[in-house]
Amino acid sequence: MDSVLDYLLTAPTEVAALTSVRAAWQRHQRTAERFDVPVDAALACGFGADRLGYAFLSGYQAALRALLPELAPGELVSLCATEAGGGHPAAIRTAVTERDGEWFVDGTKTFATLGGPADRLVVIGSVGAGADGRNRLRAVLVDTDQSAVVRTELPETPFIPEIPHAAVTFTDARARALPGDGYSGYLKPFRTIEDIHVLAAALGWLIRMGRSGAVARPLLEQLLATAAALRDLGRMPASSPGAHIALGGVLARFDELPQSTAPIWERVDPADRARWERDLALLRVAGKVRGLRLEAAWHAVRDSAG
Template identity: 60%
Template sequence: MESVFDYLLRAPLPGPLDSVPAAWDRHRLVAPRFAATVDVALAAGLGADRLGFAFLSGYQEALRALVPELPADELVAVCATEAGGAHPSAIATTLTERDGWTVDGTKSFATLGIMARRLLVIASIGAVDGRNRLRAALVDATRPEVTVMNLPATPFAPEIPHATVTFTGAPARVLPGDGYADYLKPFRTIEDVHVLAAALGWFVRVGREAEWPQWAMQRLLAAIALVRGLDIARPGSPGVHIAFGGAYEYFDQLRAELEPLWERADAVTRQRWERDRPLLATAGRVRALRLEAAWQSIAGAEAQGA
């Protein structure tokens, strides 16, 4: 199997994209070339002609890292956020067992919800001792018991749709494990890693098209090496969070160094970058909280061992 670094530097750059389905078709063409989901995100990011479509690839590969059994050819959406947020205590959507599991409730913000064929739903099976117990389930988005309503486009990456999703006794297949500890919580980290990988793949594309200097491409590949080295099989590890914090800090510094080189990119690419760059900051506050908690965990372990 070829090196993803060689692929990023040598693979022919495909032409422009005009829709999510076209971006997904291109993603599926490159996906079989690499075994690791992070490498697929990198390669698919190279094939994207804008940051939003790179995000699409990172998001889909993150889901497959979380739930490897997901079909390779289906767009999937996470349905977790509700009117009160995505904290476990705010999830009122229910999973009920009546001759099979069914889902009832409304999710207020599902990325790609309007286009997804399958939905990964986080729902409650009831509370015990005041704790809302969550499970994860897969739901066929085409079922009549599922109603999807598109939301207005966001100011950045407007090509990526978001939707509200309402379930009314929708048949579901419950996944093993705890909905929060095994799915919702680790997905936040897994998604961050894969989206960053896809964004870096797209940066390499921009650099190749705009003929950025060798030092810029070399540093981009160094950032990619940092991301590939993260142990995403253990997304709850404090050390992984700390390492990812360092990798993201390096990426932020590199972005600042690359800023003058954007003048070499074509006007459409520059305009899209200025519009879409807030996408990379959307989870910044949550990332910072996770990093702080990771350092506190390490400090607590050291204190106990003293």
């Protein structure tokens, strides 16, 4: 196979139903091992998902591998940032401390995607205020097989209910510190990386659905062109203003999906159409934050050009 784009056009469109997160994760691993780049794995594994929720799982896990290539292939991972005050750096109160060369975590994360079944957590915590008074963040890895980590399952969300979320409390939990600043090195770039890889996985799933419904070639060509754009974005630094601006253009295409993909839903199983209508909100999450990032990227470009 020359590329993941060829894979999306030639892989079998019939896939067995998935019945759990673990089953979806096992299928993801079998497909992902064929691709060296996380965004390609997101596209291919999304194609193999039987619904948008499990495509999200693939995109989310691929995004974490793009952020942290050293993660073991078989580990289901969750990034934990959100707290009672939100996900803004100033709102993070979970404490990360070093004692005698070891790192420990204390605090509660209120909304961790896949936090319940995760084997390992990427936790964003505070190491205290800097000289400028700002909250200084650190990213650490925490294994979940320790009694110091307590996870509480949260109610299902209205869309992609197959993907569980949990509140996670740490009480002197042992951790391994990651190098660099927790905000600029991990939390900030992950927001962009996650967008790219989750959109790629959703697109892979849509291409399979389009092929299953034998839609006209122009629609598949449009979806594949968007996949090619996401592949390039997945290879660019998340700090690039150009990448953010191009991603804004891709997101605008996704806003048109309810209309442009209508021929797909006329031809597929009604259960697939119903799930699509229920889960479409996933693609519109954090629209305000995305808008702010796009405006900041344009400001950076104008400042550089000026």
